[in-house]
Amino acid sequence: xxxxxxxxxxxxxxxxxxxxxxxxxxxxxxxxxxxxxxxxxxxxxxxxxxxxxxxxxxxxxxxxxxxxxxxxxxxxxxxxxxxxxxxxxxxxxxxxxxxxxxxxxxxxxxxxxxxxxxxxxxxxxxxxxxxxxxxxxxxxx
Ligand code: 9YT
Numbered sequence: 001x002x003x004x005x006x007x008x009x010x011x012x013x014x015x016x017x018x019x020x021x022x023x024x025x026x027x028x029x030x031x032x033x034x035x036x037x038x039x040x041x042x043x044x045x046x047x048x049x050x051x052x053x054x055x056x057x058x059x060x061x062x063x064x065x066x067x068x069x070x071x072x073x074x075x076x077x078x079x080x081x082x083x084x085x086x087x088x089x090x091x092x093x094x095x096x097x098x099x100x101x102x103x104x105x106x107x108x109x110x111x112x113x114x115x116x117x118x119x120x121x122x123x124x125x126x127x128x129x130x131x132x133x134x135x136x137x138x139x140x141x
Pocket of ligand 1: 023024025026040041042052059061097105107113
């Protein structure tokens with residue numbers, strides 16, 4: 001069993017700040033925990049808009065505080081986000097994430113984020129070394 005607290009993650013290597021200041025990510029579970037997913041708390045700063053496009057990951061995001069919206073850049077659909085809303089990026093969906101007030105999001109990634117990943121110019125994280133194996137498992141159902 002592994003037990004970690006927000007208190008010990010804040011200010012450690014497991015806390016990653018976006019270069020543009022739009023978010024901070026507290027990474028409770030990472031790839032080397034061998035869980036098959038990573039598990040983060042992300043704060044999205046109020047008044048920000050972030051372009052995200054996880055080409056190599058699936059992400060589930062559950063909002064437990066604050067308000068904002070997500071715009072699906074393929075369909076143009078805009079979905080409000082508030083406490084109790086979950087979205088699943090199960091199709092490598094390119095999107096814009098807007099925080100109206102500071103949002104507190106609980107996020108899980110498969111394949112897991114391995115450490116201190118930052119978004120690249122397209123809003124993606126680099127592929128996980130075993131990412132192809134997980135993708136094959138997903139498509140096998
Ligand atoms: C919702 C989202 O993807 N925000 C960007 C940060 C990411 N959740 C992370 O690395 O924790």
